[in-house]
Amino acid sequence: MALLEVKNVRKIYTARFGGNQVEALKDVNFSVEPREFVAIMGESGSGKTTLLNILAALDKPTGGKVCLKGRDLAHVKERELAAFRRQNLGFVFQDFNLLDTFSLKDNIFLPLVLSGKKYDEMEKRLMPIARTLGIEELLEKYPYEVSGGQKQRAAVARALITKPQLVLADEPTGALDSKAADELLRLFGQIHEDGQTILMVTHSVKAASSADRILFIKDGEVFHQLYRGNLSNEQMYQKISDTLTVLTTGGARHE
Amino acid sequence: MNSSIYSRLAVTNLKNNRKTYVPYILTAALTVMMYYIIDALSRNDSVGRGSLWQILSMSTVVIRVFSVILLFYTNSFLMKRRKKEVGMYNILGMGKAHIAKMFLVEMLITASVSIGAGIAGGILFGKVMWLLLLKILHYDVNMDFAVSGTAAVYTLVLFAAIFALTLAYNLWQIKLANPVELLRGGSEGEREPKTKRVLAIAGIALVGYGYFVALTTEAPLKAVQLFFVAVVCVVLGTYALFVAASIALLKILKKRKNFYYQSRYFTAVSGMIYRMKQNAVGLANICILSTMVLVMVSTTICMYMGMDDILTTRYPREFEVTSFYPDKEAEEKILRIIKEEAEKAGVEEKDIMAYHSGGAATVKKEGAFNIAVDEDVYSGSEDVYELVMIPAEDYNALEGKDISLGDGEILLYNPDADSEKIGGTVKIQGEAYKVVEELDTFSLEEKNSSRVINGYYVIMKDEELIQEFLNKAYQMLSKEYSQLDEIKVSYKVCLDFEGTKEDCRKAEAAIKKRIKEEVPQAYCDGREIEQESFYAVYGGLLFIGLYLGSMFLMATVLIIYYKQISEGYDDKERYQIMQKVGMSKREVKRSIRSQVLMVFFLPLAAAVVHIAVGFKVITKLLAVLNMVNVPLFLTCTVATVGVFAVFYAIVFGVTAREYYRIVG
Numbered sequence: 038m039a040l041l042e043v044k045n046v047r048k049i050y051t052a053r054f055g056g057n058q059v060e061a062l063k064d065v066n067f068s069v070e071p072r073e074f075v076a077i078m079g080e081s082g083s084g085k086t087t088l089l090n091i092l093a094a095l096d097k098p099t100g101g102k103v104c105l106k107g108r109d110l111a112h113v114k115e116r117e118l119a120a121f122r123r124q125n126l127g128f129v130f131q132d133f134n135l136l137d138t139f140s141l142k143d144n145i146f147l148p149l150v151l152s153g154k155k156y157d158e159m160e161k162r163l164m165p166i167a168r169t170l171g172i173e174e175l176l177e178k179y180p181y182e183v184s185g186g187q188k189q190r191a192a193v194a195r196a197l198i199t200k201p202q203l204v205l206a207d208e209p210t211g212a213l214d215s216k217a218a219d220e221l222l223r224l225f226g227q228i229h230e231d232g233q234t235i236l237m238v239t240h241s242v243k244a245a246s247s248a249d250r251i252l253f254i255k256d257g258e259v260f261h262q263l264y265r266g267n268l269s270n271e272q273m274y275q276k277i278s279d280t281l282t283v284l285t286t287g288g289a290r291h292e
Numbered sequence: 293m294n295s296s297i298y299s300r301l302a303v304t305n306l307k308n309n310r311k312t313y314v315p316y317i318l319t320a321a322l323t324v325m326m327y328y329i330i331d332a333l334s335r336n337d338s339v340g341r342g343s344l345w346q347i348l349s350m351s352t353v354v355i356r357v358f359s360v361i362l363l364f365y366t367n368s369f370l371m372k373r374r375k376k377e378v379g380m381y382n383i384l385g386m387g388k389a390h391i392a393k394m395f396l397v398e399m400l401i402t403a404s405v406s407i408g409a410g411i412a413g414g415i416l417f418g419k420v421m422w423l424l425l426l427k428i429l430h431y432d433v434n435m436d437f438a439v440s441g442t443a444a445v446y447t448l449v450l451f452a453a454i455f456a457l458t459l460a461y462n463l464w465q466i467k468l469a470n471p472v473e474l475l476r477g478g479s480e481g482e483r484e485p486k487t488k489r490v491l492a493i494a495g496i497a498l499v500g501y502g503y504f505v506a507l508t509t510e511a512p513l514k515a516v517q518l519f520f521v522a523v524v525c526v527v528l529g530t531y532a533l534f535v536a537a538s539i540a541l542l543k544i545l546k547k548r549k550n551f552y553y554q555s556r557y558f559t560a561v562s563g564m565i566y567r568m569k570q571n572a573v574g575l576a577n578i579c580i581l582s583t584m585v586l587v588m589v590s591t592t593i594c595m596y597m598g599m600d601d602i603l604t605t606r607y608p609r610e611f612e613v614t615s616f617y618p619d620k621e622a623e624e625k626i627l628r629i630i631k632e633e634a635e636k637a638g639v640e641e642k643d644i645m646a647y648h649s650g651g652a653a654t655v656k657k658e659g660a661f662n663i664a665v666d667e668d669v670y671s672g673s674e675d676v677y678e679l680v681m682i683p684a685e686d687y688n689a690l691e692g693k694d695i696s697l698g699d700g701e702i703l704l705y706n707p708d709a710d711s712e713k714i715g716g717t718v719k720i721q722g723e724a725y726k727v728v729e730e731l732d733t734f735s736l737e738e739k740n741s742s743r744v745i746n747g748y749y750v751i752m753k754d755e756e757l758i759q760e761f762l763n764k765a766y767q768m769l770s771k772e773y774s775q776l777d778e779i780k781v782s783y784k785v786c787l788d789f790e791g792t793k794e795d796c797r798k799a800e801a802a803i804k805k806r807i808k809e810e811v812p813q814a815y816c817d818g819r820e821i822e823q824e825s826f827y828a829v830y831g832g833l834l835f836i837g838l839y840l841g842s843m844f845l846m847a848t849v850l851i852i853y854y855k856q857i858s859e860g861y862d863d864k865e866r867y868q869i870m871q872k873v874g875m876s877k878r879e880v881k882r883s884i885r886s887q888v889l890m891v892f893f894l895p896l897a898a899a900v901v902h903i904a905v906g907f908k909v910i911t912k913l914l915a916v917l918n919m920v921n922v923p924l925f926l927t928c929t930v931a932t933v934g935v936f937a938v939f940y941a942i943v944f945g946v947t948a949r950e951y952y953r954i955v956g
Contacts (some may be wrong), residue, residue, distance in 0.1 A: 095872075119876030126874075134869040140568040143558075148874050150558045195873065265583040 045101035079254035096252035127196030186217030326411020495532030498505035502526035592837025618783035637799035639791030660719035703751035743922035860954035
């Protein structure tokens with residue numbers, strides 16, 4: 038069974054006083070299998086962020102449904118929503134979204150604290166993750182004391198510590214220099230190999246080329262998808278670039 | 293640039309910042325109003341130039357100082373919030389001169405609205421306050437109320453000056469800063485503060501010393517002097533403790549992992565540590581202000597409600613006549629006048645006591661009493677004793693006894709209920725006397741524990757001996773008493789009247805009048821006739837206590853409100869991140885509640901502790917003012933704290949909601 042199923046999802050924004058209707062998502066269909074690493078690409082305004090918000094249960098679709106492990110997100114009660122997100126989803130944001138008032142360690146603990154976990158258990162969970170991400174030495178530091186790459190690694194640790202079904206990453210390399218971006222993508226690959234399902238929204242061809250599968254969104258629809266098969270990252274890079282060229286120059290749909 | 297654009301910009305700015313400007317204008321208007329009312333009252337002719345006037349004009353000074361502080365303080369909040377906006381204008385090409393012009397227009401609008409509304413409100417509510425004052429003072433005299441032009445002008449000038457000062461401050465701030473700094477404005481000073489050990493220890497030492505003084509001072513007069521030392525220590529200590537100890541405390545909480553890592557405290561504790569640098573002084577301000585309000589209101593209410601007790605303590609007997617240069621003729625005349633006038637008014641004299649006495653303040657040292665000079669008296673030392681010497685003949689008459697004493701023999705009576713007998717011989721100004729007996733009762737004063745200064749009644753052989761002592765005293769103190777030819781043994785008659793209150797008052801007034809006319813160097817004191825002047829003083833104090841109390845309360849409320857609002861803006865982003873990471877609305881609400889709760893009730897709790905510790909020393913101070921009814925004071929204090937807490941809780945509710953609205 039697919040881990041995440043997106044069926045006929047539509048999203049229409051209506052201006053507050055009647056007025057214009059904007060169709061952000063027309064008809065989106067796709068599914069994500071467990072242990073898969075999927076990248077979603079598309080230009081600004083293609084509906085990527087809307088889609089991600091719907092997947093994260095931060096927004097509700099106008100039509101269609103989103104199921105996580107067979108459970109329809111629309112059926113999760115408002116009161117349980119935050120807990121549901123906490124337990125099943127991990128988030129990595131472009132601008133890290135770390136809290137300056139917490140040390141990196143406390144930032145990573147935040148979702149566990151919200152879940153009411155005991156301190157000993159939190160510690161136990163933290164150490165292997167911190168080791169994988171190479172931030173063991175930085176745990177007591179505050180966000181304003183470390184570099185962007187280190188911040189993002191802490192944010193990844195925060196996403197992973199709840200052992201989520203699915204990690205949603207929104208432009209995770211967007212605010213990083215190329216070296217830090219490469220390092221982060223390497224880590225994503227490693228986490229993925231350890232069995233974590235990842236869904237990443239990105240602009241960057243480089244970032245997308247590390248995924249198993251790439252979905253291209255245009256005008257609110259899944260326009261095209263690419264499978265890695267046995268291709269290397271460099272070959273993927275080339276393929277994605279070609280697809281993007283076709284997309285932007287308005288090539289016909291082909292699947 | 294077109295000049296009308298400044299006014300348009302200014303109006304838009306005020307509109308956009310209404311969440312902070314409306315409370316500011318409201319506060320300013322209320323402050324103006326309260327100042328105007330008090331100023332107008334103190335200028336009112338019917339108030340006269342007595343103690344009430346003194347109280348009123350003193351409080352105008354207090355309000356003046358307070359207004360400056362309050363308006364400056366709130367203004368600095370506003371400026372901090374607006375730095376970013378100013379930086380933006382600056383970057384978009386507005387010169388500092390233009391910004392200054394815009395600020396000038398804004399300040400003109402704010403100032404004219406608040407001063408105008410304040411004076412108008414003052415004229416409206418002045419009448420109400422006036423009636424309230426009359427009611428409190430028990431004045432049935434026809435005192436009229438008029439709108440005071442002088443007060444209005446004075447208020448206008450004063451507050452225009454204050455606003456001009458704040459404007460100057462704001463412009464100076466803008467002049468100093470560069471645009472990039474201005475843009476960052478709101479988020480300055482955000483780094484985890486270090487624990488300041490020395491300051492924390494100093495704070496503990498200061499508060500500890502203040503508390504020690506408050507708890508161990510027994511003598512009321514000593515308390516008067518030490519009270520201010522203690523208050524200053526506790527105030528400084530409170531600031532030090534809030535600045536240093538609060539951070540230390542929060543860090544300890546943070547170290548206790550099982551407490552800290554709970555969703556309710558996690559964000560609140562870390563958020564408070566993070567911002568404690570700015571918080572601490574504000575919280576200390578709130579604590580001091582609350583303590584002030586509570587002490588002021590509870591003491592004034594207590595004194596007003598205990599007026600009867602105070603009068604009874606101050607005048608143990610209903611009526612007293614004292615003649616300072618008595619002779620046989622004067623003494624008989626006094627008694628005759630009392631009898632005649634009592635009869636005329638239809639009241640009966642009761643328990644008349646008449647006696648001669650002479651006395652002086654002395655310092656007791658190793659069993660010897662020596663006449664005290666001023667410095668000794670003002671030191672408030674417990675060794676200062678007031679000696680009242682009474683000849684044996686009068687003692688026999690008062691007590692219905694028949695004793696006779698030799699030249700070197702005395703009887704002693706200490707009215708302090710807890711006193712120990714001294715016995716043996718005592719020396720009074722060089723002369724040794726044998727204490728024949730130390731009395732257990734004396735009808736002039738029952739044993740009690742409410743005396744402000746210690747004292748002894750000394751029964752001596754005869755008037756001549758007492759006069760000898762007085763002569764010595766006169767020689768020693770002749771500088772201060774140079775307007776007198778000599779000090780003589782005085783003659784005192786005290787008594788109660790039986791009859792209706794009205795008749796008693798009439799009798800007392802008539803006796804007072806006749807004695808003043810007919811007996812030279814004689815004075816009257818009486819509960820009924822003095823009541824009015826007591827009401828003027830204590831009623832005036834109550835009025836001012838409530839008035840300043842409500843003003844300080846307003847300031848407290850406002851400071852908390854501003855603090856929380858500006859924190860809300862700072863926290864907005866943090867709470868948004870936490871919601872993204874998986875904090876539910878309910879948890880956000882709960883976390884905000886516990887954070888706001890800590891900010892609110894930490895200072896209140898500290899204020900209550902201050903008051904609990906200060907309770908004893910305040911009762912001593914009240915004793916100096918003849919208020920010895922401790923249970924009444926306890927009731928007043930508890931009630932005041934209760935009412936204050938209710939107010940506080942309401943403000944807490946409003947603030948928490950507003951905070952949530954900003955964050956959510």
